[in-house]
Amino acid sequence: QPVIAFSQRMMEANLAIRDFLFHRMYRHWRVNRAMQKSKRVSQLLFQLLHGGPQMLPDSWSARAGEAGSAACALVVCDYIAGMTDRYALEEHRRLTDPNIPG
Known part of the structure; x- marks a missing residue:
């Protein structure tokens, strides 16, 4: 038995919030697009x-x-x-854009 735990009502509310955020924020297409762009910038x-x-x-x-x-x-x-994030994008631009001096 856990010493400290959410009440049943609070556990249900927490799961509902987690489900809501997962589908509408963490897996939102705009978030996924931004994550893919960030990944490419970091890799490059x-x-x-x-x-x-x-x-x-x-x-x-x-x-x-x-x-x-x-x-x-x-x-x-x-x-x-x-x-x-901002510095990574600026550094990426400095290293890849031929119009921006070193």
Whole structure:
């Protein structure tokens, strides 16, 4: 027996909210579309920076080591993980748009 638990009424309300959010928010087509775009941006950032760690800021590239190495992959992952959504999109634009200077 659990020491602390929801009442039956609260458990039913919680399940109803969870079901509502799952179908109308977490699995909404717009959310899924945004998630796919974010995934592609993250993957491309990783590919570009793992293959060319010299494009990382100096403090990061100094720790990255050789392009394509496991050590480089860890540094690039940490760098990307620390990005806000907005910064990731800006970095993606800087690295892929030929009209934007480095």
